[in-house]
Amino acid sequence: MSKSYFEKAMKTTVTIIYGMLMLIGFNNVAQSEEILEPHGYSNILEAIEIDKTSNIESAKKYIELLEKDYEKLNTDQKELFTLFKGHALALEGKFDESTQQLEELIRNSKNETLVTRAHALVANIYLFSGNYEQAYQHASDAIEGLESMDSHPWHKYAALQNLTSLFRQSGMTNTAIGYARQMLKVVSQNKHPLQLCGSYFELADLELSIKSVDMARIHSEEAMLHCNEANDPIYYTLALDLQTKLMAQANKSDKALELLKEHYPVVKSVDYKTMTNVFEIRLASTYLELKDFSNAQTIAELAYQRAEELNDKVRLMELSKILASVYSETGELKKAVEYYRQYIDLEKEIDIMTNKRKMAYYMVSRRK
Template identity: 90%
Template sequence: MNKYYFEKAMKTIGTIIYIMVMLIGINHVSQAKESVETQTYSNILEAIEVDKTSDIESAKKYIALLETDYEKLNTEEKELFNLFKGHALALEGKFDESTKKLEELIDNSKNETLITRAHALVSNIYLFSGNYEQAYQHASDAIEGLESMDSHPWHKYAALQNLTSLFRQSGMTNTAIVYARQMLKVVNQNKHSLQLCGSYFELADLELSIKSVDMARIHSEEAMLHCSKANDPIYYTLALDLQTKLMAQANKSDKALELLKEHYPVVKSVDYKTMTNVFEIRLASTYLELKDFINAQAIAELAYQRAEELNDKVRLMELSKILASVYSETGELKKAVDYYRQYIELEKEIDIMTNKRKMAYYMVSRRK
């Protein structure tokens, strides 16, 4: 990562902190009203569309503002607000509230485009919470609705992004790649930096998982370029993680470590736990590759605690393997064996979970 982006990212974080501070205290209500009055509701909804994953605090602020003025919104604005509110609730881990709001939108709306988006979004929430058949039923409904979606530059991108994520998390990599390619084709029409950033990252990461290293490297470079232009700290971090994986494969772990260490303060400042966890796993793994066992252990143990808080079994599996290797190298064999056993158990559990997901997908597919 170059110094220009680092400074830019730090300025962004400083701005977020400043906004949060300004929103506290006796001026909160008057500032909120002023913010709404100086923008149309449509403009605020467009801001949420862009910010909902790349600047979560900003999106939360706008959602809170619109919630107070909900009755003043027209029908289309209310429905788009409910879609974003459902997304925000899911990010907070309030899955029951999220799915309820999104299914109410699906049942009551006449807007086929927003219904398709809601199907695609709620499918991921159900998948994460273990309701596999419901997840794939909603995904199937989303796929059916793709062709009838309107030409708004964000709608089809968002639906395809959710479908890509769903099939990636399900272990159906080839299907995920199909939707990632569709997503890239759609965003190439609009050339929005954030959309290009997300699309190139998704495709590159999937290509790397199937050992298509050359294509992954090409698309990873594109992701870095567009994520930097978009000034999106979350996707930029994920793209950077992907770059360092490719560096490690090319025996450039020392260069990868430089990038990771330089960017780590920015990652922690953004305070997005899942992203931080992904980054720390890559950092611990790189220290391990370079035989720096002290730092590898310190970062891996920190990341392990974070993964436990998130109840993220995939990350716990990765970290168990790293810690087993670290303790084996440092002669703490009992700990090494314990973590290796845990790694095997988690791997089996995840395989069972993946097979259940595939079976649920097969059962839903047969109903069509």
């Protein structure tokens, strides 16, 4: 991709982020208070569907609005609201409350499509909180329900996205790629920019992880195109991170650094800690590749603190390796050894965690 494309995309993204936060996050919610009729509730639920990961603050305001009028919702609206509320609670780290709501929806709902979505979502929450057997049991139930889902353009996409995420986090990359390809096939029919953005990004990132660089590059460029069109700052940033990884592999770290530095203030302004952490790791790694050890150390230490707050072992492992390299290059060997040992310990811990996840998956699979 040309530099001019990125410059144009970057300017667009700045406008997008502030525009979404100010206009969608506040004006639309205020307007919604004036249209709270049955179709008005449906419109708000549609807005939450789109905003729940792309504009978390906006989705939160909509959820608060519907919570006040919960008794006025019809059964389908109440169940969809419960699904979104469970998702929002998980994002806040309230895993027990989230799983409780989603499990209740699964038990009580007669809507097979929403039950399948709930299974796929709660599977990810259980996986993240270390309840592996529950995670794969729900994933298995979600997989069984995929074929019976209705034709609503968001439902199957959301379920496949959660299954892709689950198997990616489990270290089962080939299985994750299979669901990512299914997801892309589903969204290619509807052609919603946000769905195409998410699908191409997931597939490209997985392909890069198995060294399928040419396909990753093709799908990454598609992701950038659709994420820009979708006005989605979070996925756009993740797609940009993927692009800079590919640039580094092509020995274009200087161009990657240019993009990362320009985009960093925008990323921080969105205030989504996980996304910021991912971006800071890429920035620190690029500084390291270019032998700018001072900036690499500054960014990596900041990112390390953020990863500790998030208790994200994978990011801590990546940052330990970066800091070990930085301190080795700057002659602070004691610190280099300390971080390298930490990297080895975290790598072993993550390998053990991955093996436990795989074992739980196979145990659940044998029960079927």
